[in-house]
Amino acid sequence: xxxxxxxxxxxxxxxxxxxxxxxxxxxxxxxxxxxxxxxxxxxxxxxxxxxxxxxxxxxxxxxxxxxxxxxxxxxxxxxxxxxxxxxxxxxxxxxxxxxxxxxxxxxxxxxxxxxxxxxxxxxxxxxxxxxxxxxxxxxxxxxxxxxxxxxxxxxxxxxxxxxxxxxxxxxxxxxxxxxxxxxxxxxxxxxxxxxxxxxxxxxxxxxxxxxxxxxxxxxxxxxxxxxxxxxxxxxxxxxxxxxxxxxxxxxxxxxxxxxxxxxxxxxxxxxxxxxxxxxxxxxxxxxxxxxxxxxxxxxxxxxxxxxxxxxxxxxxxxxxxxxxxxxxxxxxxxxxxxxxxxxxxxxxxxxxxxxxxxxxxxxxxxxxxxxxxxxxxxx
Amino acid sequence: xxxxxxxxxxxxxxxxxxxxxxxxxxxxxxxxxxxxxxxxxxxxxxxxxxxxxxxxxxxxxxxxxxxxxxxxxxxxxxxxxxxxxxxxxxxxxxxxxxxxxxxxxxxxxxxxxxxxxxxxxxxxxxxxxxxxxxxxxxxxxxxxxxxxxxxxxxxxxxxxxxxxxxxxxxxxxxxxxxxxxxxxxxxxxxxxxxxxxxxxxxxxxxxxxxxxxxxxxxxxxxxxxxxxxxxxxxxxxxxxxxxxxxxxxxxxxxxxxxxxxxxxxxxxxxxxxxxxxxxxxxxxxxxxxxxxxxxxxxxxxxxxxxxxxx
Numbered sequence: 001x002x003x004x005x006x007x008x009x010x011x012x013x014x015x016x017x018x019x020x021x022x023x024x025x026x027x028x029x030x031x032x033x034x035x036x037x038x039x040x041x042x043x044x045x046x047x048x049x050x051x052x053x054x055x056x057x058x059x060x061x062x063x064x065x066x067x068x069x070x071x072x073x074x075x076x077x078x079x080x081x082x083x084x085x086x087x088x089x090x091x092x093x094x095x096x097x098x099x100x101x102x103x104x105x106x107x108x109x110x111x112x113x114x115x116x117x118x119x120x121x122x123x124x125x126x127x128x129x130x131x132x133x134x135x136x137x138x139x140x141x142x143x144x145x146x147x148x149x150x151x152x153x154x155x156x157x158x159x160x161x162x163x164x165x166x167x168x169x170x171x172x173x174x175x176x177x178x179x180x181x182x183x184x185x186x187x188x189x190x191x192x193x194x195x196x197x198x199x200x201x202x203x204x205x206x207x208x209x210x211x212x213x214x215x216x217x218x219x220x221x222x223x224x225x226x227x228x229x230x231x232x233x234x235x236x237x238x239x240x241x242x243x244x245x246x247x248x249x250x251x252x253x254x255x256x257x258x259x260x261x262x263x264x265x266x267x268x269x270x271x272x273x274x275x276x277x278x279x280x281x282x283x284x285x286x287x288x289x290x291x292x293x294x295x296x297x298x299x300x301x302x303x304x305x306x307x308x309x310x311x312x313x314x315x316x317x318x319x320x321x322x323x324x325x326x327x328x329x330x331x332x333x334x335x336x337x338x339x340x341x342x343x344x345x346x347x348x349x350x351x352x353x354x355x356x357x358x359x360x361x362x363x364x365x366x367x368x369x370x371x372x373x374x375x376x377x378x379x
Numbered sequence: 380x381x382x383x384x385x386x387x388x389x390x391x392x393x394x395x396x397x398x399x400x401x402x403x404x405x406x407x408x409x410x411x412x413x414x415x416x417x418x419x420x421x422x423x424x425x426x427x428x429x430x431x432x433x434x435x436x437x438x439x440x441x442x443x444x445x446x447x448x449x450x451x452x453x454x455x456x457x458x459x460x461x462x463x464x465x466x467x468x469x470x471x472x473x474x475x476x477x478x479x480x481x482x483x484x485x486x487x488x489x490x491x492x493x494x495x496x497x498x499x500x501x502x503x504x505x506x507x508x509x510x511x512x513x514x515x516x517x518x519x520x521x522x523x524x525x526x527x528x529x530x531x532x533x534x535x536x537x538x539x540x541x542x543x544x545x546x547x548x549x550x551x552x553x554x555x556x557x558x559x560x561x562x563x564x565x566x567x568x569x570x571x572x573x574x575x576x577x578x579x580x581x582x583x584x585x586x587x588x589x590x591x592x593x594x595x596x597x598x599x600x601x602x603x604x605x606x607x608x609x610x611x612x613x614x615x616x617x618x619x620x621x622x623x624x625x626x627x628x629x630x631x632x633x634x635x636x637x638x639x640x641x642x643x644x645x646x647x648x649x650x651x652x653x654x655x656x657x658x659x660x661x662x663x664x665x666x667x668x669x670x671x672x673x674x675x676x677x678x679x680x681x682x683x684x685x686x687x688x689x
Contacts, residue, residue: 056586056590076586076590083586085586086583089584089587092606102588102591102593103590106588106591106597108592
């Protein structure tokens, strides 16, 4: 077990048009036993980062250290990392047993009996012991996924690297495997770097999330921090489903002027943004409240466009004006009925709003949070 | 639905029609391809007189039946058949194995200047046999013996006394030279075939093997080689047929009668002044027999390889 450190890691690719920076000065410390999710849109450099840790890509500059040792120039096999690929990358001509034993046969001097024992243990842990003599072609997607995991587990590596391992599974199996993976990682207590484009996976599984965009690390923090205290517009928009509503505004004194509404800031909030004129107001859909009338401050009239029922809650797409293109979303309780075309009053509570500098995208003021409530355990 | 069953029946009827069509086409194919073979087989069992009297594809009558043509062909070709196998089998294996290794090095391992090497190898496919005949003969009969004689007599002069000579006239040496020539000449096409096959193999799987600690050679032996068996069947069949059927290189490189290959013997068999169709046909059938056998043995794998099944 070891701590994994990425220190100003940069990767550039040569292209016909010149240099493409895939990963730009990324620095992350991943603690021993930590589960870090690297998340970002397609092409943000998250897979490249993972492949650099694995040793499948050269590092243009910077350092990767594992347990204090620089592993930049070590070949993949010497790094003591195991990787699970999106396509599973199983060897189609080998049985489950052979697939899982291959790494141990190639990289260690372990006697066959011990290899066998470790493979069998791992298959039992993953619930695929019955399938041990089958070939990948005879297994379902979920089973293949387990074999791929097992292949990584038997190696007993210092770091697990996972490149969208659940992307090819159907929704239900994905949710199951998510829980199972979490359990597994906790039991094995192995440092894990998990790449995904799915922010739900990142939110639900990880100890910390590293959010990448255009090769630049936007934020690396716990899921709740990323959710409630995003560093910038990108993180705020990326984390959370449905995503945060943004309204570009111009500040005049303590008033934020948007296209369709004006927002009055309290003194404290106004003081925080006193140096910025172009302010983007952000508010999460679940923080928008239904109001009785538009009489109160920061309460606006809106027209319901489309309602998406989800059972536990409804997502409503709203417009300030029936003929405006600009939409925003709010979520309401599942039992609250909203109808398309209905005119309603909505309130943007001041403690729930996020303010960003429109130019740089940096967060100026995040929402204020109540203390996290802890639940008493039953003794 | 009331029309449901009727539609189904009609569908069945339609399907039957297409089946009949399919069988008709297949039957035509069988007749088209087997007719010449049948004619050859019938002819080789006929006497010269019977051949003149009957239709070429009709079976021989009781008096017109003879095995002498087959016996003549067999006796003439037999030493050639053995020589051909001794020469063609190693050449085929060499082409397939080296082609596979080259393709592996040019697809799954990445290094600088790969594309140039690929282009160079592919260009090798298009060099006609005729263009290399003279340099080939010069290489085997002048350049190589010259170099070897010089080397052996200089380094091992104390044993040979300086008068060792490369045995250019030895029949087996000539067969060996022919085998090496064919083996080398087959590498480009085999490389191309294997390369397209290997390009379809998932990169992630190779990367997984690298992470598993497998060396480049271990990846080849444990993963690439087992997965390329169907393509081996394709190259083995293709290359064996090519090498076995070649006459041009054999004529240039083999001039010892004892070392002549099947195609050379076949040419001798049919090259007489009087055309005796029965021995010619018997010779053709006997000479074609080994290639037929190869197709039968590797047929299933061949189909997989051609279909690109992994």
